[in-house]
Amino acid sequence: VLFGKVISRGYEFEPGAYAEERFIKIAAPYSIGPPAQFVSFQDNLFNLHRVKWRLKELTNAVDSILKEFENGDSVLLFRFNFSKICACLRELHGQIFFLPSNYNECYSVGPLCSALQIRYPPLYNGRTADSISQLTEQILNKSRKGKRNITMVIGNKNTGKSMLTRVLANSLLGKDRPPPYILDCDVGQPEMNPPGSVSLLKVTSPLLGAPPFQQRILLSDTYFYGRICINDDLSSYLVILRKLLGCFLSDSLSSSPLLINTCGWVEGKGASLLDEMLKLFDPDFVFTFVDSTGSNYMVKQSAMDGNAKPLVFYGDAIEKPMHMISSSSSLRSLRITAYMAQLCPIPTVKSFADAIPFSVSFRDVAVLIHTNEPFPSNHIFAVLNCTFVALCVHNSINQLEEGRRLFGDQDMPILLNPDKVDALRVVGYGFIRAVDLEQRIFFISTPLELSDLQEVNVLARGLNIDLPQFFLVSQGRSAIPYVVRERSSSFHTELFRELKIKSVFHRKRFLRMQSQFMVKKPMYEPMHHVVNI
Structure with missing residues (x-):
């Protein structure tokens, strides 16, 4: 903002002269949220000299701009940033993802931007x-x-909880204010990371865009839950919440506010969970959205020094327009796509296979797999191959867990039991694009830097949390580039036999023959680009 008082989604911009560091990223595609609204207040006092001086730094058309200027107006400067995420999402979903189809109501100011x-x-x-x-x-x-x-x-679900949490966080930002924190409890559609985890976020800049465009690559204060709904394992969920509450109390300033974005489950076990969360967090305030057509949760208050606690505020549920994407699976897919798009060497999903993977030895990691049913040990590489995994840190591998190496082989990974392991801290996410049983190596594609991966010692696969299929089928190659090599020993043959079941997951079969190991471009050549984590 060059001049005037402007507020967008709760955040008040500070006006000032042009400076590169003052730009704030905003992405509000037509298909997944309301437009970004910039409200100019009438109490702006017109200062001709100041407006002229700031405009002259940027344009020669100062006089024509000032002809339209009135008291109460503001001057905003926009710059287009066509990111990899934008490019990939337009490639997959078309222009309609960003712009309304009815252009009569809009003034187009770019290929991905319009003003209503x-x-x-x-x-x-x-x-x-x-x-x-x-x-x-x-x-x-x-x-x-x-x-x-x-x-x-x-x-309840789809009532506007996440948007309100962002608006409140934006409203609390300010020069002389402590930074607000958000505890994002929604494992299915988190604000700033892929699904399947719970995060504590320190907000230092305004959250003006849609969640897929706010994905963090390197995660902090994030724990792996491994599911997209919480009704199967409430105890593990509450353990993670306690850990993150401890992080807030130890890391924040003594005057910092914490905003808790709960999941949209308000009846049955969900109501019991909210009861437990109210006991755990002992909040000062609760904002409840009232759904006139669905279920609602009634907050139980207690009297403290003659005052009711928590203080409860009510608002009407926000209805989503029909044109907006609202299915949970689609919104999860958008978050994972946005996270992994940052790995693509060029801004197209088709370049995903050209990203050079990291390699990690079997013996250097443990694996944790959430499944609906148990599976034989010799199926494990079939279960992991070509899957989206959380890159996690296990604070200490004890002697008992060390004894659970696959097949009792010290060169094999440790298999962790999801029901008996402490909460795993998530550093980021990646994709196991190949398994080499001869060299006993996983090849992992991830947007993280090598320096960020030094602590990673667990690969954790969540339940129903997968890389969107278009990453696998849109590659410009004659065969899908997830390959393994076969050895003649009966042990390896047994493992490879199970890898053949990949077709069950609707992915193209890989080439198993040694003579066919090279596809059009070698998967990990030259070798000095492939490093250990």
Whole structure:
């Protein structure tokens, strides 16, 4: 913002002269969220000299711009950044992903950007807007008094919990304010990482874009849950929440606010879970979305020094427009696509196979696999080959776990039991693109840097958390480039026999013959590019 008072999704921009570091990334595609709205306030005081000086740094058309300028107007500077994520999503979903089909209502300002020429309703109005304003002021008052405070956002699925959490975090950002934290409890559609994990996020810059465009590559304060819903293992889920609450209490300033974005499960076991979470976090404030057509959760308050705790605010559920993508599987796919798109050497999904993988020896890692049913040990490489995995850190491999190496072989990985292992800290995610049983090596593609991988000692596969299929079938090659080599020993033959079941996962068969090991381009040549993690 060059001039004026402007607010977008709760964040108030600070006006100032042009500077490269003042740009803030915003991505609000038409298909997955409301447009980014920039509200200019009427109390902007027109300062002709200041506006002229800032515009002259950027354009010669100062006079024509000032002809349209009135008191209360603001000046915003936009710059297009066509990222790899944008390129890949447009390639997969087309232009309609970013722009409305009805161009009569829009002024196109670029291939991926349009300005609406109609009056678009605000994000919140009526009692919901009033409740949000009151809640924000209550949180700020607590922080001004030097007190940590906790706010839980509760509501049924698709009622607007995640958007409100972002708006509150943006509203709490400021020069002289402690940074807010978000505890993202939604394992199916997390805000800033792929599904299957729970994260504590320290917010230092505004969250103005849609979640797929805010994916972090290197994760911190993130723990692996391994599922996309929490109804099967509530105890492990609560263990992770306790760990992350401890992280907040130990790492944050004494006046920092914590915003908790809960999952959209409000009845049955979900209501019992919310009861447990209220006991665990003991929040100061709760915001509850009321769904007029679905189930709602009633917050139980207790009297503390004559005051009810937590203080509860209510708002109406936000209805999603029909044109927006709302299926859970599609939204999960978008998050994984955005994360792995950053690995592509050039901005197209077709270049995914050209990314040079890292190699890791079997003996240097443990593996953890969430499955619906148990599987024989000699199926393990079939289960892991060509799968999306979390790259995790196990603080200490004890002697008992060391004794669980596959087949009792010291050169094989350790197989961890998901029900008997401590919560695993996630560093990032990757894709096992090949298994070499002769060299006993996994080949892993990941957008992480080598320096970020030094601690990784567990490959964890989640349940129903997979790389979208178009990464596998859209490669410009004659055969899919996930290859393994076969040895003649009966032991290796037994393992390779199970690898043949990959066709069950609807992926192309790989080439098993030694003479066919090279596809059009060698998978890991030259070897000095392949390094150990």
